[in-house]
Amino acid sequence: MNNLTTQILDALQDSKRAAIIAEWIQEARTHNASLPRSAVADAEEIASLLARGLGEGAQADSFKDPKWSALQQLLVNLSRSGAAQGQSAGNTSVFILALKKPLLSALAQGNANTGELPASFWGLTTLVDGMAQFTATTFQRAREEIISRQQEELLELSTPVVKLWEGVLAVPMIGTLDSNRTQVVMETLLQSIVDTGSELAIIDITGVPTVDTLVAQHLLKTVTAIRLMGADCIISGIRPQIAQTIVHLGIDLQGVSTKATLADALALALQRTGWRIARQVA
Template identity: 50%
Template sequence: MNDLAEVISQNAESIRADWIANMAGTVQRADLMSKAELEEQSRSILDAIARGIRTSGPSRIEDSGWDAARDLLREISASRARQGFSPSEVAMFVLSLKQPLFSSVRAKFSADTNRAFEAVFAATELLDRLALFTAETFMSTREELINRQQQELLELSTPVVKLWDGILALPIIGTLDSSRTQVVMESLLQTVVATNSKFAIIDITGVPTVDTLVAQHLLKTITAARLMGAECIISGVRPQIAQTIVHLGINLEDVVTKAKLSDAFGLALQRSGRAVVRVSGAAAANPLATILRGRED
């Protein structure tokens, strides 16, 4: 519909000025975006909309003639999702163009009611479609951001700690589901290979409950570590968890379990041929002399 494209081309500056004025109360966020950036975005979008209407018409924004407008809206939506705008603020960026555009259409076709009505109707449908496209792109980008942040949190919440040469500890806090199990397994196996460790302590003190699914995830992790040559010890088995495991009939006969992390660490030291011993007061005051004496002996 060339009437709508003509209105935008002939009144671009006044439409843009009114558009920015309308956004001042609902869309413009001085804490997140500068006025110059908002003006540049408005100018680019308005020009792209006029080109899209002239090339493909206002009713098919999926056509190639609207590529530039879609790309601009996609870029703006993604940047605002990262900046912290709300979905309504992003949608109103497009919807607030209605009033300035309608005013220009009415002034252009004041003597022809039918043409004015057709232009207003076409503009309404067009801006509604563009607003929906903008909102969908915004939500998609925000979901990607949330998923990436969740993945980063999972990686941070499952650190593998080197307790001693050849002994690792993996404290697990929170629920252990399938996605987290994959992160736990990858992190543990990579550290086992990197440190050439022979023992890995999986501490479940921070796991609220252990059911059949959690037990299966633990067994998968233990099996994978064994394939890499590391023996696993589960620590942090509380009385409630022990009763639950027995009640559910979960088979952990091949897995060494301990109530405390310190007990598991002591067992790992023992199996690796090491021991922690208490020293006398004089030895504690001069540990270097004790070490040298031990070497002489």
């Protein structure tokens, strides 16, 4: 056990740990007044696992040692919890870095050999900085996972399949149509065709701001997939400017039924499926 490990373990022993944690929380509050309610409990658990790791022979000047796994897992949990609650990566890292001041003070008070102080300070700084960096990296990874999951959920919510009539489904498209969204639309629509036994699907692009070659290709792929399932497709929402764009780009929609409005598309779908709607005369 090296000198730095001995010094940190001495500072974290049960009789001194409360004072270290109190100074730690005080220092953290100077940088972040809105600490979570669990800050004291989190600090106590971190200090306990820090002492445990050092006692089991973990390297005091490196947080990459596998013997820090218990403390690393705790920091992972704290980072994920903070990300889920909408906290910033800086708040969590600053909380960890605030531990540096009380530990450095303890090392300075307990080190009779002043010549060893620079090495001890450097080793402790490296350890705490490593903990903070590990926390920030984990926080960022957790935030990216949350954003990715939310994007998938938004894609599903923004592409609902609506049953308009017996045997007729509709997908109202709103916003930009890209490859990922087209894939979600295709999978959801095809599964709905299977589940409901529908013969016709209406893709309404009234809410799609622009139609370019890529968007048209996505639409044509979706139409082809629907036809392979034994159903047919109508595209509605073809506004004048979109019609001009399609003609200008030379996009071939031959064989694909198109209508200006969703109402027109529904009327055509009812006609194709043998329905006839009549207004009741009083």
